Amino acid sequence: MKQINNNPKKKIFSGIQPTNTPHIGNYLGAMKNWLKLQDEYECTYSIVDLHSITVRQDPAKLRKQIMESFALLIAMGLDPEKSTVFVQGHNPRHAELSWILSCYTQFGELSRMTQFKDKSKKNSDNINAGLFTYPVLMAADILLYQADLVPVGIDQKQHLELARNIAVRFNNAYGETFTVPEPYISKSTAKIMSLQDPFAKMSKSDENPNSSVSVLDDRDTIIRKFKRAVTDSDKEICYKEGKDGINNLISIYSAATDKSIEQIEKEFDGKGYGDFKIAVGEAVSDMLKPMQERFKEIIKDKKYINDLMILGAEKAQRATFKTLKKVHKRVGFVVL
Numbered sequence: 561m562k563q564i565n566n567n568p569k570k571k572i573f574s575g576i577q578p579t580n581t582p583h584i585g586n587y588l589g590a591m592k593n594w595l596k597l598q599d600e601y602e603c604t605y606s607i608v609d610l611h612s613i614t615v616r617q618d619p620a621k622l623r624k625q626i627m628e629s630f631a632l633l634i635a636m637g638l639d640p641e642k643s644t645v646f647v648q649g650h651n652p653r654h655a656e657l658s659w660i661l662s663c664y665t666q667f668g669e670l671s672r673m674t675q676f677k678d679k680s681k682k683n684s685d686n687i688n689a690g691l692f693t694y695p696v697l698m699a700a701d702i703l704l705y706q707a708d709l710v711p712v713g714i715d716q717k718q719h720l721e722l723a724r725n726i727a728v729r730f731n732n733a734y735g736e737t738f739t740v741p742e743p744y745i746s747k748s749t750a751k752i753m754s755l756q757d758p759f760a761k762m763s764k765s766d767e768n769p770n771s772s773v774s775v776l777d778d779r780d781t782i783i784r785k786f787k788r789a790v791t792d793s794d795k796e797i798c799y800k801e802g803k804d805g806i807n808n809l810i811s812i813y814s815a816a817t818d819k820s821i822e823q824i825e826k827e828f829d830g831k832g833y834g835d836f837k838i839a840v841g842e843a844v845s846d847m848l849k850p851m852q853e854r855f856k857e858i859i860k861d862k863k864y865i866n867d868l869m870i871l872g873a874e875k876a877q878r879a880t881f882k883t884l885k886k887v888h889k890r891v892g893f894v895v896l
């Protein structure tokens with residue numbers, strides 16, 4: 561019996577918002593992971609500009625950030641030939657499928673999304689319909705590419721669950737149309753906390769600039785921020801309950817150097833917090849350096865970025881033609 565296996569690699573889709581420069585929490589928690597996956601899987605990574613306008617953005621700043629986010633993914637080492645790296649708005653099928661899927665999503669389901677509840681509290685003067693239907697667009701992103709796996713953080717799990725429900729519902733109504741995606745949970749993903757409040761996740765929107773380290777911060781800034789990191793009044797550098805600030809720094813140092821916690825505890829045995837903080841800052845700066853250098857070259861070259869964006873857009877459009885056509889047929893549109 562002849563078996564033709566012409567699609568051995570599982571498909572991965574993930575997206576990142578182009579709002580503010582990513583911080584080391586984004587880098588260590590998500591972006592670095594994307595890089596690791598690109599050999600084993602068929603990966604599609606998107607800068608989700610459509611999602612970002614659910615909260616008001618300054619147009620010039622948004623445009624700059626889309627360019628920068630894209631350049632960063634390339635600078636980080638994503639291979640635009642091997643993977644599909646593209647800007648969501650450059651493939652109009654996302655918005656189109658999103659409309660269709662919104663007719664297969666219940667008002668009640670969207671009302672239960674905790675991120676909608678949080679965001680509408682934070683943006684009480686702009687609770688727009690896009691903020692409400694945001695998870696449908698995310699479902700469209702994923703289902704359009706027939707993704708098997710979606711690397712997401714815990715904050716996006718509810719949205720992924722919704723995408724699965726929509727896929728199953730559609731498949732049940734019309735026959736197999738969409739792959740039902742699974743979450744991809746990485747074993748080694750570090751959860752990085754704020755440097756100023758080790759109980760809160762490091763966040764792009766934190767008002768205190770010392771709480772997070774941007775992937776584009778220069779060496780002095782990085783070291784200064786780590787020097788100011790909130791720790792405790794103890795002296796020992798060890799990973800232990802109650803030492804949340806130090807635990808966070810140990811996690812960051814471990815992620816930046818690939819050293820184990822035990823190795824780190826040994827390395828800093830008898831040393832003070834001051835020395836340790838500087839070492840963490842230096843390690844983070846060393847980790848980011850190659851990406852920062854590459855980024856500086858790429859960002860100057862608008863044509864290079866533009867060409868890669870076109871390549872990504874073409875690949876994304878090609879990958880989604882069939883699925884959208886099938887959806888049109890299934891729901892009863894006249895397909896030309």
Ligand code: TRP
Pocket residue numbers: 573574575576577608611697698701702710711712716
């Ligand atoms: N909503 C995600 C976030 O804010 C970004 C995103 C959009 C995404 N579409 C996606 C993530 C599809 C995974 C898959 O982080």
